[in-house]
Amino acid sequence: MLNIVVAPYRDAYFYEKYGPAVRDLQIIDTLASLDIVKKIHVINRPVSVYERVTTKKNFNKLAGNKKIKVYDKTSYNLFGPIISPRVWAGNVHSKYCRDLLGQLVDDQCNNVFIDFMPTGIIPERDNVGPWLLWYDFIDNFTKHNRFTPQEKAAVAEKYVNVRSCYNYITFVSDACSNYYADKPKNSSVLTNKIFISEADKENVVRLDLHENVYDLGFVGFITDKLDVPFLKKLAAQYSIVLYGKFFNDKIRGDLENISNIKIMGEFAYTELPKIMNTFRVGLVPYILQKSHDESPLKIYEYLKNNKPCLSSLDFEFSDNKYVVNYNSNNFDYTRINCLLSKSGSPEIFSSLDKEHFLKSSLIKIVNEILET
Known part of the structure; x- marks a missing residue:
């Protein structure tokens, strides 16, 4: 013991x-x-x-x-x-x-x-x-x-x-x-x-998409590591929602001045299944120079809830078709539309094996x- x-x-x-x-x-x-x-x-x-x-x-x-x-x-x-x-x-x-x-x-x-x-x-x-x-x-x-x-x-x-x-x-x-x-x-x-809490009773509940949802969403603490210029480019074509506590007032001000971006504030972990129902594709938009060798938990939450992900780095998902690196040489904006079309597919969660x-x-x- x-x-x-x-x-x-x-x-x-x-x-x-x-x-x-x-x-x-x-x-x-x-x-x-x-x-x-x-x-x-x-x-x-x-x-x-x-x-x-x-x-x-x-x-x-x-x-x-x-x-x-x-x-x-x-x-x-x-x-x-x-x-x-x-x-x-x-x-x-x-x-x-x-x-x-x-x-x-x-x-x-x-x-x-x-x-x-x-x-x-x-x-x-x-x-x-x-x-x-x-x-x-x-x-x-x-x-x-x-x-x-x-x-x-x-x-x-x-x-x-x-x-x-x-x-x-x-x-x-x-x-x-x-x-x-x-x-x-x-x-x-x-x-x-992938974390399964005791409250989950070893089962992951993945809800169906609502009809009125944002195209792209972010969950997590918001600091100066956020790639605001990229979000601004995305917002020209797609609707974006951001959930999380801000630790940088300037970043908040910059984001509030971008049309097509909705700021929702902080949340508790128990709210994540409902939150994941409000957007189609998850975001991990971090500035490369401010990376600290992390492994973003949010990617696993996105995949757990059948959401593909648009990320600034491969992290440990370089071969995963549901996690796309927008800084890679082969990135094309048409790939975002492809991710949007896959959102909600049970194949996303099914693609994860025991080691995940x-x-x-x-x-x-x-x-x-x-x-x-």
Whole structure:
């Protein structure tokens, strides 16, 4: 049996608001569904005083799973969250993990610590007891478009620690796995996958298209990584709808000035099936220079709901006829019409095999970790 402790990048408060919409929370949910897992201890990043009195007051959903226990406390450091919030977050989170790891050992289980934090150093392997240390590269945060130089330096320091101390490493993409010149022996690429939540009861509900829908749609957080010039070109011929929270006011202003683009705002993960019913083709329109070796979860959500996808990069879908790269040499705008005609076809979801599902991949990785 496995006794798992997790240091997530997105915490239980994120889960409460958005649901399992991101990689680390989907992995936690999926691991909790495995019979081999006895208990999962989720260590929230300590909450600042400012957050505690405003946005982070309570949560219910993640801890509603009987296998999961969430650890949550308040940090009374008044300056760290203001001066350098991400660096502070990594440091205070890692200290909280150090304080708890010794208490959470289960002598009747294999003890696994999963670290998703881009910053913050935990002790050397010899000082953490019987824990198997597993680090997951959600992204290559040394390239992240929203991280400052100081924050990227903290990330690079973390990655040095990961390379020398962790028993197992998973990378979100092949490109991300090239971060280390000498690839770690006990590592693998775990791209994002099709996630099936417990609420889905192992069945994916793919609704029929409504009559009045947009041609193209985007779901996800909206930053300066969005390829606005390309969206403007698309909007000259096609209707576009964008769902997601904005992290850049200028980008929002630019998009609001483009006719034929509709902005719908943020959403929760449980709303995705309904949202997917409002457009025919999914978009992943990212500026190439701002890519951080990611594997977009949204592509899997599009395919899961029988929506083809128009993307700025191949990612892990270079041979998939339902994911078209608009920056490739053979791209022709007539291909968009072809994608529109395929929308809603059950063949899209059927084209995915077992390896495209998160649960199948995690079972394989857990077995590999236990063999290290």
